[in-house]
Amino acid sequence: HLERSYANLTWFASPQGGVDLPELHKTALRALKSAKNEREAKISLQSFVEGFHDGHLELLPGSSAPPAKFKVVLPPIKRSESAPVACAQLGFAHKKGTSFSLPFEVAAGFELLNVGEMDSFRTGIAKSNGKKLGVIRISVMREYEFPNECEKAWKEQVGNKKAGDCDSECQRQVGDRAQLLFMESLSQRLKTLSQLDVSAVLLDIRGNGGGNDLGDWIPRLFTSRDIRSARLGIVTAPDSVEFYDEHLTDINKALKAATSSLAISALKNAAKEFERLKNIALDKKKCDMSWVWRERRPWAPLVSKCSNLAFGQNYFSGAFDFLKYGALESPEAEKSLYWPTVAAPYLGSWTGPVYVAVDDRTGSAAEATAAIFQNNRAAKLIGTKTAGSGCGFMFKTPEPTLRNSRLRVRIPNCARLRSDLTDEVSGITPDIPLERFDGEADQQYALRFIEAIGADLQNN
Numbered sequence: 038h039l040e041r042s043y044a045n046l047t048w049f050a051s052p053q054g055g056v057d058l059p060e061l062h063k064t065a066l067r068a069l070k071s072a073k074n075e076r077e078a079k080i081s082l083q084s085f086v087e088g089f090h091d092g093h094l095e096l097l098p099g100s101s102a103p104p105a106k107f108k109v110v111l112p113p114i115k116r117s118e119s120a121p122v123a124c125a126q127l128g129f130a131h132k133k134g135t136s137f138s139l140p141f142e143v144a145a146g147f148e149l150l151n152v153g154e155m156d157s158f159r160t161g162i163a164k165s166n167g168k169k170l171g172v173i174r175i176s177v178m179r180e181y182e183f184p185n186e187c188e189k190a191w192k193e194q195v196g197n198k199k200a201g202d203c204d205s206e207c208q209r210q211v212g213d214r215a216q217l218l219f220m221e222s223l224s225q226r227l228k229t230l231s232q233l234d235v236s237a238v239l240l241d242i243r244g245n246g247g248g249n250d251l252g253d254w255i256p257r258l259f260t261s262r263d264i265r266s267a268r269l270g271i272v273t274a275p276d277s278v279e280f281y282d283e284h285l286t287d288i289n290k291a292l293k294a295a296t297s298s299l300a301i302s303a304l305k306n307a308a309k310e311f312e313r314l315k316n317i318a319l320d321k322k323k324c325d326m327s328w329v330w331r332e333r334r335p336w337a338p339l340v341s342k343c344s345n346l347a348f349g350q351n352y353f354s355g356a357f358d359f360l361k362y363g364a365l366e367s368p369e370a371e372k373s374l375y376w377p378t379v380a381a382p383y384l385g386s387w388t389g390p391v392y393v394a395v396d397d398r399t400g401s402a403a404e405a406t407a408a409i410f411q412n413n414r415a416a417k418l419i420g421t422k423t424a425g426s427g428c429g430f431m432f433k434t435p436e437p438t439l440r441n442s443r444l445r446v447r448i449p450n451c452a453r454l455r456s457d458l459t460d461e462v463s464g465i466t467p468d469i470p471l472e473r474f475d476g477e478a479d480q481q482y483a484l485r486f487i488e489a490i491g492a493d494l495q496n497n
Contacts, residue, residue: 038437040326044272044452047344048460050329051336061088062330092426099443113202124187133176138243139483157222165491171230171238178248178402180216190214224383237390247401253353254380260415261385266354267453270346280432281315291373300367307356317347391416400424407465412456418467427462428453
């Protein structure tokens with residue numbers, strides 16, 4: 038299963054990956070052979086999977102089938118429904134909470150601007166070395182954590198239409214609008230901090246386990262620099278055809294409406310590239326990946342002769358790693374080829390120094406945020422090394438069930454490359470390391486964050 042579908046396999050099979058995969062494999066086989074019962078065998082498998090240190094790769098219990106008569110029919114969402122109730126039905130809720138990851142409020146003279154419950158994004162101003170530091174908390178890179186933005190979207194999209202149900206298309210429109218309002222709200226917070234003459238902004242994504250494309254878009258609000266997204270690798274498995282077909286559908290739709298020669302050319306080139314990558318996924322003549330259990334080969338993702346991972350003109354942001362707004366003279370073409378285009382109205386809402394608080398629970402899409410900031414030298418990361426989850430899932434993929442144990446295997450199907458071409462799954466090392474002392478209280482650790490940033494601002 039790993040040889041066919043695991044996106045980070047060749048990275049961990051390389052010396053650069055930090056795992057001696059042949060030795061890990063041998064250890065697992067010895068443990069399985071000596072296992073006296075089912076429990077010991079499962080522990081052997083669990084140890085093998087944990088040995089990769091990949092936050093997205095995991096063993097799951099076998100699924101239990103529902104009773105024959107078990108069926109839950111969700112009631113339709115009425116257009117006449119109130120915004121709070123409708124958004125709760127859509128799944129919008131503060132599940133991760135709104136507090137800062139550390140009590141930065143303990144800093145002397147701290148001013149809390151927004152609590153984060155009714156106005157999204159807990160925001161405040163701390164003081165250090167005579168400088169004002171704006172602090173913004175984002176607990177998850179997913180709009181569904183922010184019900185207030187959904188409620189605004191519901192009132193805009195549905196509130197004046199009282200008859201009938203809000204169908205799947207209506208619900209999608211509400212979700213898309215909530216996502217834009219998420220960025221609009223964040224943009225407003227940044228602009229407010231700018232007006233209050235803060236010297237720098239601290240983006241708190243400690244404990245942020247990820248989300249969706251917002252992880253790629255958010256850094257663009259914090260800088261006026263041209264931000265380039267990570268190159269994306271997709272496993273060469275038939276299931277990945279879904280990913281390429283989705284791209285191609287959007288591209289072909291944009292082609293029908295495009296009139297600009299620049300847009301038409303870019304769309305055709307992208308379609309050709311995604312067809313090429315799709316054919317690689319469909320090609321049944323795969324190389325034998327079993328070498329990963331016997332030897333370690335240098336990591337060379339763009340020129341590897343035997344890998345289950347395909348790279349090309351494919352990025353976390355779409356067909357381009359960067360595209361200037363208006364460059365193709367076609368908004369529809371730009372949106373289909375470069376997804377951060379939707380964030381264009383909010384770019385550069387803040388243009389001063391940025392610090393990003395990270396820790397070993399900053400993962401997945403939030404890890405992408407940290408990597409993008411660091412790759413583009415648009416911010417300094419402070420804290421501890423990130424989780425090492427990297428890219429997770431760019432399309433739905435079945436979880437194979439192991440024949441004997443009946444355990445399911447959750448296998449990530451994509452990989453993001455850093456600017457030095459290493460795999461993001463190894464985690465992001467902060468520019469300003471700030472380890473926690475044994476037994477250190479949250480309040481003391483929070484103060485050290487503020488003091489470290491103040492000192493860095495003073496020295497630069």
